[in-house]
Amino acid sequence: MSRSTTRTRWRLGLTTTALLTAGALLPAPAHAEDVADYAITVDPTAKGAAIDDTMYGVFFEDINRAADGGLYAELVQNRSFEYSTVDNRSYTPLTSWTVDGAAQVLNDAGRLNERNRSYLSLGAGASVTNAGYNTGIRVEQGKKYDFSVWVRAEGGTTLTVGLQDADGTLAAARRVAAKGGWAKYRATFTGTRTSSDGRLTVASSGAAALDMVSLFPRDTYKHQSNGLRKDLAEKVAALKPGFLRFPGGCLVNTNSMEDYSEASGWQRARSYQWKDTIGPVEERATNANFWGYNQSYGLGYYEYFRFAEDIGAMPLPVVPALVTGCGQNQAVVDDALLKRHIQDTLDLIEFANGPVTSTWGRKRAQMGHPKPFRLTHVGVGNEENLPVEFMARFTQFRAAIEAEYPDITVVSNSGPDDAGSTFDTAWRLNREAGVDLVDEHYYNSPQWFLQNNDRYDSYDRSGPKVFLGEYASWGNAFKNGLAEAAFMTGLERNADVVKLASYAPLFANEDYVQWSPDMVWFNNHASWNSANYEVQKLFMNNVGDRVVPSTATSTPALSGPITGAVGLSTWATTAAYDDVKVTGADGTTLLSDDFSGDASRWTHTGGGSWSLQDGQYVQTDAAAENTMVSAGDTDWHDYDLHVKATKKSGKEGFLVAFGVKDTGNYYWWNLGGWNNTQTAVEQAVDGGKSTLLSKAGTVETGRAYDIDIKVRGRQVTLYLDGQEWGSFTDDKPAEPFRQVVTQDKKTGDLIVKVVNAQSADARTAIDLGGAKVASTARVTTLTAAPDAVNTQTQTPVAPVSSTFTGVADRFTYTFPANSVTFLRIRQR
Secondary structure (H helix, E strand, O other), X not given: OOOOOOOHHHHOOOOOOOOOOOOOOEEOOOOOOOEEEEEEEEOOOOXXXXXXXXXXXXXXXXXXXXXXXXXXXXXXXXXXXXXOOOOOOOOOOOOOEEEXXXXXXXXXXXXXXXXXXXXXXXXXXXXXEEOOEOOEEEEOOOOEEEEEEEEEEEEEEEEEEEEEEOOEEEEEEEEEEEEEEEEEEEEEEEOOOOEEEEEEEEEEOOOEEEEEEXXXXXXXXXXXXXXXXXXXXXXXXXXXXXXEEEOOOOOOOOOEOOOOOOOOOOOOOEOOOHHHHOOOHHHOOOEXXXXXXXXXXXXXXXXXXXXXXXXXXXXEXXXXXXXXXXXXXXXXXXXXXXXXXXXXXHHHHHHHHOOOOOHHHHHHHHOOOOOOOOOOEEEEOOOOOOHHHHHHHHHHHXXXXXXXXOOOEEEEEOOOOOOOHHHHHHHHHHHHOOOXXXXXXXXXXXXXXXXXXXXXXXXXXXXXXXXXXXXXXXXXXXXXXXXXXXHHHHHHHOOOOEEEEOOOOOEEEOOOOOOOOOOEEEOOOOEEEOHHHHHHHHHXXXXXXXXXXXXXXXXXXXXXXXXXXXXXEOEOEEEEEEEEEEEEOOOXXXXXXXXXXXXXXXXXXXXXXXXXXXOEEEEOOOOOEOOOEEEOOOOOEOEEEEEEEEEEEEOXXXXXXXXXXXXXXXXXXXXXXXXHOEEEEEEEEOOEEEEEEEEEOOOOEOOEEEEEEEEEOOEEEEEEOOEEEEEEEOOOXXXXXXXXXXXXXXXXXXXXXXXXXXXXXXXXXXXXXXXXXXXXXXXXXXXXXXXXXXXXXXXXXXXXXXXXXXXXXXXXXXXOOOEEEEEEEEEO
């Protein structure tokens, strides 16, 4: 995933976004009848870009409990008693378990195997009960559930295994006799009632050691063992994705690069390494998930490959490049370790594609898949903030892969943002190295997506191609889907450059959220599609094979100056501010505060704790995030802001805001952000931020900085200690009317795709350029209120199918306000 100090800084609390705000470049007000007029002209004789079958796909990362407690169908949480404070400070080896009687988790020579370090020692007459995920274990009446457990009981024991909730039993209890050394025992339950609050209890008549206590629904996706939760897998399959990128994300390029072994001290916080995740589940390693919980690796590389095959998607695994990211930003300097990871990547390709006579091909066959998985692409690295160090390692990976597997495409990346010094350096290095495919990631406001439909129009057609591996606007409302849909028309128009694209993240368990927005939401008994999912599905199910060149008229725009008050803030940092002065362009003093009196002119709208200390305005809470105080008039424009700022302690620097309209709409200069590694100007639109300008930079503790911001019209110039730091002009229109036309080779259909992200209907004259077409079109429409959000119980954003009988070489169609509409027109 992406960005910043910790991802939660960007992901939590940014679920409400706006398409347009006052002060941005806005479409003209709708006519009195709320209809705007447009024209689309199609040239069917011109040849547009070919669109690959793999254009759109999905990215799976184990975030928000997407794997354990999500797609992986295991119903028991902490089934092997491996939870640790390394995973989460609140964890114990008995997290999710309650004990009745004598029981303790041991880590000694009596364990099941070397890689499964901990096990439960249960005294005679004792029992343990597992609470599963969310509210409990989901049991459905009439459905079958497969229980298994590894037991060591030298003196013999009888296990009594039951499923129940607060109202009584959920299935008839099962008794399992066990004796001797470690062995696996099984039983099957049939649900007698439906409940989402179930508990699994295992009681032992004699002393016994237990490990890998497991309960799976029999009805997994495609009825596979160690399988996937059916409803979640089916939602992915319904997208018809062209590729599946896995397993991350920040899981790939964070923490230790060592293996899970005695030699490394059984390190529990490691990068995701594929060899840890294959073979019998009881022999797979465990790991601390970057997002603050445990990974069992029950869902591992074999299961990812199998899932990609099942849904007809190209597998696209990502391996660590030995440069950490996601706020860690360290290059591992260990040549032997680098060579081991390179060899692991070669072994991965052999595992996926090698014959059963090869070492790793044989392991794949032993797991149940003798046929190759047809791997064609491998990503190396993810969002590295150190592009020079990354490229030095990437080129070694690529050289080794190309020497042995010349048909494999090795994917590089451009860091965690859509622009800035890291992005620019990474792209320069990728071009110089002749990289085939560069993975871009960005999360921005809906306005940014409306403004940047043309992002790839100017990309070099002879340079590396783009894999847009992660993108989303900040929110799960329909207005977010509209903005993404508008942007996707630009992706398709540039299909000769943008070869792959995937929204992210894919899944979120509503009770374990580290990042929002997400495409599919779920709990232990239900799942539902976001508005963003419905947009993705509409595009992914109606791609076409080639772009048919087309043009459209645009929305008249009104421009105005950047307006708003000024503000001060911090993020996980204490800082002192002084000598704030705002001067109008005509020299008039609008605000002057040296904090020698009180702070009555400032309004505290954020977190933290502000007070006057020694003639300075000081924020003293080192943990608080976004501590905004603001002063002035929201109608201010064309002014100079001066402030003196001093960092006192903490992780970052300071934040100086201008153009402040309210708590969710402002600009700020973020000095020393991203763990004090970057300085950037960000724009917030209803809480969703976009980066307008970014450079590497740090802030020194205890040093006073003079900060000046000059706002003129829509141009802003920023000065640090009297030197110009940078400038930008925020005058790009957020065009709400976007379109693209493609052709489906199989059916011959012209697919006219139109996004109308405004409150007025769009009455549109469509000229098909002389194409001979049938008079009836099949229409699919998504339309809803901009703030509409799908939930478990309500789905205001859902596709509606209809027909339109007025199609001709030239015809008029009115696209509803706030809509995405696809017209499939048969050519004769």
